[in-house]
Amino acid sequence: MQSAKEFVEQLRPAGGRRSGKRDVIVQIFLRQEGHLAADELVELIRAEDARISRATIYRTLQWMVDAGIAQKVDFGEGRFRYEHSYRHPRHFHLICKTCNQSFEFLSSDIEALIEEIAEARRFSPRQSVLQIYGTCEDCQAGRQPERIAAPTDALFARDALRIAIATERSGLEFYTRAAALTKDARGKKVFQRLAEEEQEHLGTLERRYRQLVKADPELEAHPTFLFFKGAANGIFAAGTEELVKGVDDRQALLIGIRCERGSHKFFKRYGERFEESEGKQIFLEFADEEREHLDLLIREYRSLVERQAAGPKRR
Ligand SMILES: [Zn+2]
Ligand SMILES: [Zn+2]
Numbered sequence: 407m408q409s410a411k412e413f414v415e416q417l418r419p420a421g422g423r424r425s426g427k428r429d430v431i432v433q434i435f436l437r438q439e440g441h442l443a444a445d446e447l448v449e450l451i452r453a454e455d456a457r458i459s460r461a462t463i464y465r466t467l468q469w470m471v472d473a474g475i476a477q478k479v480d481f482g483e484g485r486f487r488y489e490h491s492y493r494h495p496r497h498f499h500l501i502c503k504t505c506n507q508s509f510e511f512l513s514s515d516i517e518a519l520i521e522e523i524a525e526a527r528r529f530s531p532r533q534s535v536l537q538i539y540g541t542c543e544d545c546q547a548g549r550q551p552e553r554i555a556a557p558t559d560a561l562f563a564r565d566a567l568r569i570a571i572a573t574e575r576s577g578l579e580f581y582t583r584a585a586a587l588t589k590d591a592r593g594k595k596v597f598q599r600l601a602e603e604e605q606e607h608l609g610t611l612e613r614r615y616r617q618l619v620k621a622d623p624e625l626e627a628h629p630t631f632l633f634f635k636g637a638a639n640g641i642f643a644a645g646t647e648e649l650v651k652g653v654d655d656r657q658a659l660l661i662g663i664r665c666e667r668g669s670h671k672f673f674k675r676y677g678e679r680f681e682e683s684e685g686k687q688i689f690l691e692f693a694d695e696e697r698e699h700l701d702l703l704i705r706e707y708r709s710l711v712e713r714q715a716a717g718p719k720r721r
Contacts, residue, residue, distance in 0.1 A: 407583075412515075413493075413558060414434075419607065423581070427458050428462075428466050430454070430455055431447075431462070431466040434447075434450055435447060435470065436475075436492050438450070438490070439558070441487035441489045441508055442486065442487060443486070444485070445487065447467065448460050448463050449476070453462055455599075457633055458524065471488070473526055474493070475490055475492070481499070481501070481508055481537065482501070482532045491681070493558075494558050495685060496513055497510040498536035499536070499537045500540070500542070501538065501539050501697065502540065503539055504542070505544070509542065509629070510558055510631065511630070511631055512562070512630075512631060512632050513632075513633040513634075514633075514679070520534050525612060536564075549624065555570065555703045556628045558685065559683050560684075562632060562680075562685035563683065563684035563685045564618055564625055564626075565685070566686075566688040567618065569634060570611050571608065571611045571612060573641075573669060573673075573692070574604055574608040576641075577604045577642045577644075578604040578605055579646055580642045580646045580649070582600035582657050583646055583649050584597040585597035585598045588655050590710060592706070593655045596702065596706045597662070600662075603695075620705075632685070641668040641669050643674070649661060656714075657702055657708040662703045663703045666696050666697075666700035666717045670697045672693075674690065
């Protein structure tokens with residue numbers, strides 16, 4: 407995982423000279439979660455080092471925006487807020503006009519739609535902003551809203567793991583059924599092996615999930631950050647339904663191939679779209695595993711077709 411220092415080095419614009427004060431400001435800014443107004447940042451920094459002037463802080467803030475370290479956001483309050491992009495995946499905002507809190511979420515369906523539209527219009531998108539204004543759950547219920555800035559990177563990893571775990575579970579269900587239904591001895595073994603692998607991966611993912619929650623017990627209480635309308639577990643669930651209807655060995659392999667291909671594409675496509683983060687890692691690793699399963703199934707399918715062609719015609 408990239409350190410805060412490496413993150414800044416990598417983004418430092420060409421010719422940007424080093425400055426001690428600037429480094430102090432950047433480091434303090436990167437330690438904050440959430441969306442800070444410039445004045446709030448000035449207060450934080452001057453509390454640590456009163457020799458740094460307001461003008462320097464404002465200048466550095468602008469430099470950070472230009473360098474891609476900070477994002478300027480406008481929540482319609484008549485002043486800008488700033489959030490850093492270190493270990494902070496791209497996201498959209500829900501903004502409560504009663505308590506003025508903002509809540510972050512990510513939806514790959516929305517992102518895909520934006521890309522599609524931009525492509526159709528031959529537009530090269532640089533940044534998209536989606537802000538939903540309204541009233542948060544706490545304010546609607548008349549409760550005092552809790553002010554806990556959620557660690558977005560960890561939430562992202564949490565949700566990526568949940569999606570991968572759900573997919574792995576439905577994959578396990580699929581292969582267990584396929585192994586039971588397949589008549590060809592070799593095909594049966596392949597499905598059994600895949601079921602075992604899914605079981606093992608599931609164990610790894612669940613362990614990782616438990617570690618994440620152990621590191622931050624509050625993590626599970628935060629609302630969903632990452633939304634997927636067509637999450638990949640639906641792919642295997644549909645496959646299982648087809649299996650149950652009754653298929654022959656070849657068809658079972660073909661359904662498996664289709665599911666693994668769908669799952670691989672899904673995790674790769676979204677994983678590549680995310681910024682450097684644990685969530686991205688989880689998706690890309692998972693995509694690789696699905697790719698291996700896909701290759702194995704394709705080999706088996708070919709072998710089955712060959713054996714069926716060479717051997718005595720059944721029935
Ligand atoms: Zn509110
Ligand atoms: Zn934000």
